Amino acid sequence: MNKHDTRTWQTIDAQHHLHPFTNTRELNERGVRVIESAKGVYLRDSEGNRILDGMSGLWCVAVGHGRNEIADAVAKQLRDLTFYNTFFNTTHPPVVELSRRLAEVTPAQFNRFFFTGSGSESNDTIFRLARYYWELEGKPEKQIYIGRHNGYHGSTVAAASIGGFGSMHRQGGMPIPGIVHAPQPFWWGEGGEMDPLDFGRHVARETLKLIDQIGAHKVAAMFAEPIQGAGGVIIPPATYWPELSAGLKERDVLLVSDEVICGFGRTGEWFGCELMGSQPDFLTMAKGITSGYVPMGAVAVSDRIAAALLEKGDEFAHGYTYSGHPAACAAALATLDILQGEKLVERVRDDIGPYLQSRWRALNDHPLVGDANMVGLIGSLQLTPDKAARASFPGEANIGLIARDFSFQNGLVMRAVGQRMVIAPPLTLSHAEADELISTVVKVLDLTHAHARRQGLVN
Ligand code: PXG
Numbered sequence: 001m002n003k004h005d006t007r008t009w010q011t012i013d014a015q016h017h018l019h020p021f022t023n024t025r026e027l028n029e030r031g032v033r034v035i036e037s038a039k040g041v042y043l044r045d046s047e048g049n050r051i052l053d054g055m056s057g058l059w060c061v062a063v064g065h066g067r068n069e070i071a072d073a074v075a076k077q078l079r080d081l082t083f084y085n086t087f088f089n090t091t092h093p094p095v096v097e098l099s100r101r102l103a104e105v106t107p108a109q110f111n112r113f114f115f116t117g118s119g120s121e122s123n124d125t126i127f128r129l130a131r132y133y134w135e136l137e138g139k140p141e142k143q144i145y146i147g148r149h150n151g152y153h154g155s156t157v158a159a160a161s162i163g164g165f166g167s168m169h170r171q172g173g174m175p176i177p178g179i180v181h182a183p184q185p186f187w188w189g190e191g192g193e194m195d196p197l198d199f200g201r202h203v204a205r206e207t208l209k210l211i212d213q214i215g216a217h218k219v220a221a222m223f224a225e226p227i228q229g230a231g232g233v234i235i236p237p238a239t240y241w242p243e244l245s246a247g248l249k250e251r252d253v254l255l256v257s258d259e260v261i262c263g264f265g266r267t268g269e270w271f272g273c274e275l276m277g278s279q280p281d282f283l284t285m286a287k288g289i290t291s292g293y294v295p296m297g298a299v300a301v302s303d304r305i306a307a308a309l310l311e312k313g314d315e316f317a318h319g320y321t322y323s324g325h326p327a328a329c330a331a332a333l334a335t336l337d338i339l340q341g342e343k344l345v346e347r348v349r350d351d352i353g354p355y356l357q358s359r360w361r362a363l364n365d366h367p368l369v370g371d372a373n374m375v376g377l378i379g380s381l382q383l384t385p386d387k388a389a390r391a392s393f394p395g396e397a398n399i400g401l402i403a404r405d406f407s408f409q410n411g412l413v414m415r416a417v418g419q420r421m422v423i424a425p426p427l428t429l430s431h432a433e434a435d436e437l438i439s440t441v442v443k444v445l446d447l448t449h450a451h452a453r454r455q456g457l458v459n
Helices: 006-016 024-030 068-080 093-105 119-136 157-162 196-214 240-250 272-276 303-312 326-341 344-350 352-365 399-409 431-454
Strands: 035-039 042-045 050-052 110-116 144-148 179-182 219-224 254-258 282-285 297-302 369-375 378-383 415-417 420-423
Touching: 050 431, 068 326, 093 110, 093 326, 110 119, 110 303, 119 157, 119 219, 119 254, 119 282, 119 297, 119 303, 144 157, 144 196, 179 196, 196 219, 196 240, 240 254, 297 303, 326 344, 344 352, 352 369, 352 378, 352 431, 378 399, 378 431, 399 415, 399 420, 399 431, 420 431
Parallel strands: 144 179, 144 219, 219 254, 254 282
Antiparallel strands: 035 042, 042 050, 110 297, 282 297, 369 378, 378 420, 415 420
């Protein structure tokens, strides 16, 4: 590969690259940042800046960057068996081994796995599979899917439709028919005068009411993230999941727990549904499954669904060339070895999680912070000009983007989702790195506060 200076990379990128979730015209005017290498929790850009990767790439590099164990396992696999499909009466050792290992780490009801290339493909797979399941069960009228406003499930057609992002629905004729969106358990923004616990119960009941209005006999499944990630790390009140999951069970509506962000230790449990206490029928997996080293997704299929497919089903007419790609399986196996060998899930639950959480929650004392919350190593900061009133900044103030830019300039990747700052650092984060993260966030908040004062947005 060529070696260029920053300016040259930017020029060529501006000429030839169409970026995801980006206004490429605006980006080209601004000039893109070039990340050249990474090790552990640190990135290095083409200007030689060292940046703490507070977002694990894009919620995925759970075991940290540049681990030889994974790189070596992938290289060896590419030499031993570059590719073979898993369609026509064939399998290969890494996909067999990975299926067994996933059965060990997922909740007890999951013992069968379908492989994909991404989280989006996984959700599109479930979209087809859950309807097929109900056909096999003699209930073909169970066709409707429940998604949530401000939920994110990917960018393919079904996944984007189930997700609740208006910006996505406005382009390309989405959502497709057969999907109804339920409210989100976002107390800060939508809880009004209600106490958070009451609000959690209220949103769960509203969701169940919506299902009853449609008729539960017509509803196939509900898709939901245990904690909404891309929507701004919305950690639901403790009452939400128990109420919702019991109500879905009563109505025989399947639950899809989208674990693309929450899975593989992010919340301090293997899967977010375990922390929230729901009993899903499907798990959507991607990102952390390979720690982002190689693209891969998977669908965990519960025993109940698998039994119907195996006993009553015909060929499931669905599959991807790269379903169970050997190199991706090798990356996933090496990732599981690290997660288990270094007890990273337990470390998030008992050590680095509680440590970062207590320092993060202390940010509630900052005048700009309305709500600082974190579970495991996934957290959010709600920015506000007035905590008591739970007020928002005017949209045109772009306060989140201002804070995000201060963060990058000061050596920390922290994302902005509207007026929420979100963070999900690698699970390998050390205590010293956590201290550095927090002191940079304090600096970013001070800079953003000073900016807001200059703009007359706060007193
Ligand atoms: N489900 C969830 C919960 C996700 O977070 C997907 C599905 C789709 O996965 P793929 O692998 O198809 O991207 C995701 C992806 C953001 C952002 O801005 C988040 C994701 C993707 C892109 C941007 O936070 N999550």
